[in-house]
Amino acid sequence: MTRIPVWRSVAEIPADLGATAVTIGNFDGVHRGHRAVLDQLTAVAAERALAPVALTFWPHPRHVCVMPGVPRLVTGQHERDELLGEAGLRGVLDLEFTWDFAQHSPEDFVRIFLVEALHMRCIVMGEDSRFGKDNAGDLAAMRELGTRYGFEVVTVEEYGPGAQGEGARISSSAVRAALETGDVAHAARMLGRPHRVSDVVHHGFKRGRELGFPTANLGPAPEGLVPADGVYAGYLTVTAQAPEHEGTPPLVRAPATISIGTNPTFRVDDGPAPRMVEAYVHGPQDLDLYGDTVRLEFVDRQRPTLRFDSIDELIAQMRRDKAVTVRTLEGEALGAEARD
Structure with a gap:
């Protein structure tokens, strides 16, 4: 398996990366729902001749803004980034999430980290995705910012077979619940491994x-x-x-x-x-x-x-x-x- 680069700051992003297609998330567990988003990202990037990149965070934002250690995470940082690396991406931008970082407005977050740092030309996101201070940014805000900064917004649902049935929604919380009861076989069906x-x-x-x-x-x-x-x-x-x-x-x-x-x-x-x-x-x-x-x-x-x-x-x-x-x-x- 070829290991892809993981950048811990915008300064580590290579100058020759080129224009990108990006998806954003915590990706805890990198389960089959996440993989559906990542597969969509790589397909969209290939169609538009863009470099597919995932932007993620560590620690988990809820550990910083709500309560340390809650929720318990399915995967650690190293394992999570390694699993993202198996999804066919060009790279992973894994930013340190701090209280100061959480104060970026939705527009500043998009402008600084996506447009200026990653030269994003397309973003792949779920319809219920949120971003920026107090999670104030939503799909409508991202579309407005896309018009302003010149990038496309593609939506995708985090669905996948293997949870309660064909097409049932898979989530990190559902995987977590299965593991906490010892049902590792059910967790494996949702994780895909x-x-x-x-x-x-x-x-x-x-x-x-x-x-x-x-x-x-x-x-x-x-x-x-x-x-x-x-x-x-x-x-x-x-x-x-x-x-x-x-x-x-x-x-x-x-x-x-x-x-x-x-x-x-x-x-x-x-x-x-x-x-x-x-x-x-x-x-x-x-x-x-x-x-x-x-x-x-x-x-x-x-x-x-x-x-x-x-x-x-x-x-x-x-x-x-x-x-x-x-x-x-x-x-x-x-x-x-x-x-x-």
């Missing part, structure tokens, strides 16, 4: 290794929305290796049984316990992933988190979990072949 979570592998309590199921443990705040507690079938990919592991072929989409929860079997009191994300990789048991950055993909939820009365019962359940993961991933692979 399995949901992903990434982090550096941390040292854990090493209980899994002692039980014969060594796990890769993520930190307390991985990138991406962590689904509801439970056991999942999925995959693990090493996306960046620790310096001491360079030269060793990295794991790529290795089958994994993923556990999320507070390890209730090992609880000795009712006080707060850390929430853990652990992945048992099927295959070699002597893997050293400490310090590597890994990506977990969630295919399906197998069961809720349970407390067992003995270690033997836990080990027996872990063996069953592994078997279920194998069957689930075999079915997922057959389904992917059928779709191809």
Whole structure:
């Protein structure tokens, strides 16, 4: 996959970019509804010989203007920009969103960042899109500004199959709701791919290794929305290796049984316990992933988190979990072949 440039400021935009077609959004999750907009953008840009560019923001505007951390985001900044890069764009302008930035009037926002910085000749936007201070800018305002500054406005709906049915609206909030209940399969249908979570592998309590199921443990705040507690079938990919592991072929989409929860079997009191994300990789048991950055993909939820009365019962359940993961991933692979 060719990586496209991500510009963090207008100063980084190359002088030879040329005239552009632009779409604007937060693109949290880069779900199939977003992809419909991005596909429309690239088609419109090709018809008009323009460079297709997405303009987005970080942090999420609501985290700055309303409440930090609300809503929980489906994807982190790096993952979001990487997914945008898979949509056939010429580049992504990812601007830092601050309170001062939010004070730009609709006209100033369009003039400074779209017309002057990106040399925009066409904008692709949803009919309910808003922009500028207090979200005062709407479709009618954009059309008026297009007449004033010489750009075209093309509207598109954020629709796509896979939510509640053919043609149902897909939204970041719907994806978020599915993940928060553990329905990662439904989330995947809306995303068009399995949901992903990434982090550096941390040292854990090493209980899994002692039980014969060594796990890769993520930190307390991985990138991406962590689904509801439970056991999942999925995959693990090493996306960046620790310096001491360079030269060793990295794991790529290795089958994994993923556990999320507070390890209730090992609880000795009712006080707060850390929430853990652990992945048992099927295959070699002597893997050293400490310090590597890994990506977990969630295919399906197998069961809720349970407390067992003995270690033997836990080990027996872990063996069953592994078997279920194998069957689930075999079915997922057959389904992917059928779709191809």
